Each structure stands twice: as C-alpha cells, then as structure tokens.
Amino acid sequence: MTAAEEALERVTEVPGVRGSLLISVDDGLVVAERLMEGIDGRAVAALAASLVQRLGRATGGAGLQSPKFVHLRGNAGSVLAARGRDDLVLVAVVDPDANVGRARIEMLDAVGHLA
Amino acid sequence: MRALEPWVVAPLQTFITESSARLILLMTTSGQVVAQHGFSRSLDVMTASALGAAIVASTEELARIMGASRFGAVVHGGSRQSCMLAAFGTPRGRWIGLVVFGSETSVGIVQLFFDKMVEELVGAAPKEQPPALLLAENFEHELDTSLKELFGR
Numbered sequence: 216m217t218a219a220e221e222a223l224e225r226v227t228e229v230p231g232v233r234g235s236l237l238i239s240v241d242d243g244l245v246v247a248e249r250l251m252e253g254i255d256g257r258a259v260a261a262l263a264a265s266l267v268q269r270l271g272r273a274t275g276g277a278g279l280q281s282p283k284f285v286h287l288r289g290n291a292g293s294v295l296a297a298r299g300r301d302d303l304v305l306v307a308v309v310d311p312d313a314n315v316g317r318a319r320i321e322m323l324d325a326v327g328h329l330a
Numbered sequence: 331m332r333a334l335e336p337w338v339v340a341p342l343q344t345f346i347t348e349s350s351a352r353l354i355l356l357m358t359t360s361g362q363v364v365a366q367h368g369f370s371r372s373l374d375v376m377t378a379s380a381l382g383a384a385i386v387a388s389t390e391e392l393a394r395i396m397g398a399s400r401f402g403a404v405v406h407g408g409s410r411q412s413c414m415l416a417a418f419g420t421p422r423g424r425w426i427g428l429v430v431f432g433s434e435t436s437v438g439i440v441q442l443f444f445d446k447m448v449e450e451l452v453g454a455a456p457k458e459q460p461p462a463l464l465l466a467e468n469f470e471h472e473l474d475t476s477l478k479e480l481f482g483r
Contacts, residue, residue, distance in 0.1 A: 241436065242436050242438055243437060243439050243442075244437060257438070257441070257442060260438055261438030261441070264436055264439075265435070265436065265438075268436070
C-alpha cells in the first residue's frame with residue numbers, strides 16, 4: 216500500500232467520514248481518492264483546492280502563515296483540509312455528526328507522513 | 331463577450347464567472363468561431379480557432395492510432411497562463427472549447443465548470459435543424475458578418 220493510500224485509509228476509518236482525497240492544490244486535481252458513492256471527487260478536489268489557495272492568499276495578505284488545517288462547516292456536513300508538503304492537500308468529506316476532532320488528528324498526522 | 335447565437339451566451343457567461351478564465355473561444359471542429367470572450371483582435375480569434383481545431387484533430391487522430399477513444403481534453407500548462415482544449419458534442423454538431431486561464435484559477439476548476447457549461451449548452455441548444463452549410467460563394471460575406479458580430483464592428 217502506498218503512503219497516499221495509507222493516509223486515505225486512516226482518515227476514512229474515522230466514524231462519520233464519507234470519503235477522503237489527496238489533491239494537488241495548484242491544479243485542483245485528484246491525486247488519490249477513497250470516496251463513498253455519490254461524492255463527486257473531481258468537484259471536491261477543484262473547489263477544496265480553490266478554497267485552500269484563496270485562504271492562503273487571504274492569510275498571506277494579512278501577514279499570517281497559510282492555514283495548516285481548514286474546516287468548512289455546512290448544514291449537511293463539513294469539508295476538512297490538511298495541507299501537506301509541496302502542493303498536496305488531504306481532504307475529507309464528513310457527516311454533521313462525524314468525529315471531527317479525531318479526523319483532524321488523523322489528517323494532520325497522515326499528511327506529515329506523506330513524502 | 332460575443333456570440334453568434336444568443337442561446338450560447340448564458341452558459342458561457344456562467345462559465346467565465348465561475349472559472350475565472352481569461353479567454354475562451356467556442357468553435358466548430360472546422361474552426362468556425364461560435365463565440366468568444368477576451369480576445370480583442372479578429373486576427374487572434376481566427377488564428378486561435380484554426381490552431382485549436384487543428385490540435386484537436388491531431389490529438390483525435392493520435393488517439394485513434396493508439397487504439398484509444400477520444401482524449402477528453404488537452405491541457406498546456408504554462409508558467410504564467412495555461413490553455414485547455416476540449417471537444418464536445420452538441421445538438422449543433424461537435425464543438426471545441428479553447429480556454430486560457432492564469433494562476434488565479436486552476437485546471438481542476440476550469441475543467442469542472444467547463445463540463446457544466448457543456449451540459450448547459452446541450453440543454454439550451456434549439457431543437458431545430460442547424461443552419462445550412464455555407465456555400466463557397468457566400469463564404470467571405472458570411473465570415474465578414476460573423477467577425478463583425480463577434481467583435482461588434
């Protein structure tokens with residue numbers, strides 16, 4: 216199993232996580248994914264990459280560092296994103312009742328192990 | 331933005347807004363321009379459409395030789411701006427989209443909203459038969475009229 220697959224598996228094992236993807240933030244493309252049926256990975260990758268990129272610009276403009284972790288909360292669930300090395304970002308799509316705290320820990324640890 | 335057919339305008343406008351693309355050109359596979367946004371000179375449009383149609387024809391032939399189905403899109407990544415070329419089917423025949431975009435957006439976003447635009451174009455296309463093919467003797471006049479519509483002069 217590759218490091219990317221391992222990272223995705225760790226995140227998807229967290230209760231309430233509907234899927235996870237490793238994306239390239241510059242391109243907004245999927246590098247690897249593990250998603251439940253009905254989730255459009257391509258759309259999640261493109262929009263999450265755009266979100267992370269824009270937040271990076273906003274924080275940069277404010278003289279702050281790029282966020283290491285992003286939590287976008289909606290009525291039907293959340294999108295979590297953890298920035299890894301280079302331009303890789305680990306993204307998770309989670310239910311409203313998901314264990315976000317554990318997902319956050321797993322994601323930050325998993326991206327730390329990505330080459 | 332300029333379009334030869336009014337039903338193209340809304341899907342194209344949505345795509346431009348959502349994708350943050352800098353330039354877009356919609357054309358037929360023979361290189362006839364259907365709509366454009368961002369180009370300021372007719373010569374650029376004519377050159378880009380001819381080259382775009384030729385690239386798509388070349389890649390489709392390459393795919394055929396390789397025994398693959400058609401390539402979905404061709405993306406040329408650049409340091410300051412990139413270009414995506416993709417052919418798609420419409421009730422009016424096969425069209426090509428040429429999109430130029432910069433670092434303010436990404437290839438993922440462009441592809442995502444391009445596909446949505448294609449769906450909207452297919453849904454918005456009038457059901458009646460496409461206009462008759464241009465006759466050789468009318469070609470110059472039709473080309474001139476099209477360019478005037480595309481550039482508003």
